[in-house]
Amino acid sequence: xxxxxxxxxxxxxxxxxIGAYHFIFTNSAAxxxxxxxxxVGVTLYAMRGNSLVPGRLQSAVESVYEFIAxxxxxxxxxxxxxxxxxxxxxxxxxxxxxxxxxVPYSFTVTSQIIVTASLALLVFAIVIIYGFxxxxxxxxxxxAPSGAPGWLMPLIVVIxxxxxxxxxxxxxxxxxxxxxxxxxxxxVFAGFVATLVxxxxxxxxxxxxxxxxxxxxxxxxxxxxxxxxVFAILTCIYLNDALHPHH
Amino acid sequence: xxxxxxxxTEAQTEQKGGFPPFEPEHFxxxxxxxxxxxxxxxxxxxxxxxxxxxxxxxxxxDRISRDLDQASAAKARADEATxxxxxxxxxxxxxxxxxxxxxxxxxxxxxxxxxxTVEADLSAKLAASDKEIATRKAQAMANVSAIAQEAAAAIVxxxxxxxxxxxxxxxxxxxxxKR
Numbered sequence: 397x398x399x400x401x402x403x404x405x406x407x408x409x410x411x412x413x414i415g416a417y418h419f420i421f422t423n424s425a426a427x428x429x430x431x432x433x434x435x436v437g438v439t440l441y442a443m444r445g446n447s448l449v450p451g452r453l454q455s456a457v458e459s460v461y462e463f464i465a466x467x468x469x470x471x472x473x474x475x476x477x478x479x480x481x482x483x484x485x486x487x488x489x490x491x492x493x494x495x496x497x498x499v500p501y502s503f504t505v506t507s508q509i510i511v512t513a514s515l516a517l518l519v520f521a522i523v524i525i526y527g528f529x530x531x532x533x534x535x536x537x538x539x540a541p542s543g544a545p546g547w548l549m550p551l552i553v554v555i556x557x558x559x560x561x562x563x564x565x566x567x568x569x570x571x572x573x574x575x576x577x578x579x580x581x582x583x584v585f586a587g588f589v590a591t592l593v594x595x596x597x598x599x600x601x602x603x604x605x606x607x608x609x610x611x612x613x614x615x616x617x618x619x620x621x622x623x624x625x626v627f628a629i630l631t632c633i634y635l636n637d638a639l640h641p642h643h
Numbered sequence: 644x645x646x647x648x649x650x651x652t653e654a655q656t657e658q659k660g661g662f663p664p665f666e667p668e669h670f671x672x673x674x675x676x677x678x679x680x681x682x683x684x685x686x687x688x689x690x691x692x693x694x695x696x697x698x699x700x701x702x703x704x705d706r707i708s709r710d711l712d713q714a715s716a717a718k719a720r721a722d723e724a725t726x727x728x729x730x731x732x733x734x735x736x737x738x739x740x741x742x743x744x745x746x747x748x749x750x751x752x753x754x755x756x757x758x759x760t761v762e763a764d765l766s767a768k769l770a771a772s773d774k775e776i777a778t779r780k781a782q783a784m785a786n787v788s789a790i791a792q793e794a795a796a797a798i799v800x801x802x803x804x805x806x807x808x809x810x811x812x813x814x815x816x817x818x819x820x821k822r
Contacts, residue, residue: 400662400663403662403663403664404663405663405666405669405673411672417671418668418671418672419671419672419675420669420672421672421676422669422672422673422676424669424672424673424676425672425673425676425680428676428677428679428680428681429676429680431680431684432680432683432684432687435684435687436687439687439691439692439695439696440691443695443696443699446695446699447699448699448702448703448706450699454699457696458696458699458700461692461696461697461700462700465697480693481685481688481689481692481693482685484688484692484693485681485684485685485688485689488684488688489680489681489684507664508664508673509664509665510664510669510670510673510674510677511673511677514674514677515677515681572664576664
């Protein structure tokens with residue numbers, strides 16, 4: 397009944413090692429592949445007819461596409477659409493991992509800090525590389541907004557720089573912490589149910605934590621979607637900085 | 644007992660290196676698989692998903708705008724046809740009214756002519772009848788005068804014992820004239 401146990405990575409197959417690094421096919425990797433399989437499978441199945449009058453599933457896939465496309469357009473402008481595949485990949489990967497994680501006994505890939513940190517650093521790196529590639533040193537205008545009084549400038553630059561550098565941290569920790577805390581809370585309340593059922597007459601109290609678990613599961617479903625959306629929209633906002641640093 | 648189990652679990656977790664998400668032991672494999680799977684997703688999304696889903700959506704938008712254009716063109720044609728139809732209808736109505744008026748006039752004229760002939764005919768007949776009546780009346784009056792003379796002669800003959808002469812009869816010919 398250890399609520400931390402669900403985050404345990406268990407090796408499924410040893411693949412070998414390069415230097416000091418061991419590469420192992422783990423349960424985490426299996427769930428990542430499951431995520432890919434679901435995305436590819438659902439898309440290909442939904443779009444098999446590719447019909448002008450969509451069926452239910454095709455309609456659902458199209459509305460997810462439109463939803464993310466609208467988000468990208470609103471946050472990063474029409475130019476931002478060149479990053480649409482990237483933002484959609486992030487959204488789809490995080491959303492599917494979050495929802496797969498809600499299935500009891502499954503593993504939540506996004507509750508691993510290394511995964512969320514890698515994704516956040518990827519976003520951060522793309523913003524910096526694209527920003528400098530596109531605007532050269534003009535990208536640095538991002539840290540010195542025009543219209544601020546000169547004597548405030550040093551302070552503003554420091555604050556802007558700090559907030560920029562903290563972005564990957566906040567982006568990764570937000571998703572990681574939400575998933576981790578939610579799953580721990582779920583496991584704790586579910587554990588109460590099991591403990592009460594096994595505790596003689598106290599089993600009459602077992603429905604209370606059970607109801608709590610169900611309510612938490614609903615909340616976690618919301619969080620699963622919301623965190624994927626937050627990650628996607630923040631990515632768009634950061635990409636907007638790289639596209640239009642002059643504000 | 645419960646406390647003992649807890650410490651045992653803790654010890655077990657401790658043994659494994661603490662909090663699993665922070666264990667660096669699996670970081671390299673995690674990164675490898677993340678790179679592979681996320682790369683696969685990115686490839687799939689950029690090469691297949693965007694083209695198929697985005698293409699379908701764009702095609703549908705094209706189709707809808709094309710259909711709307713066609714519909715508005717068809718509507719314009721329909722409006723034209725309606726106008727032409729209304730015009731033809733008005734023309735036909737005018738023509739029909741013209742024909743009706745002509746017919747009515749012709750019939751009026753014909754009936755007027757017939758009325759006139761009948762009237763002339765009737766007045767001719769009337770005149771003839773009047774003439775006939777006048778002749779008959781004159782004849783009758785002549786007879787009346789003769790009968791009256793005869794009667795008067797007879798009365799005179801009875802009263803006087805001798806018949807009056809024709810001159811006497813002629814003298815009382817007009818009673819109203821010589822009283």
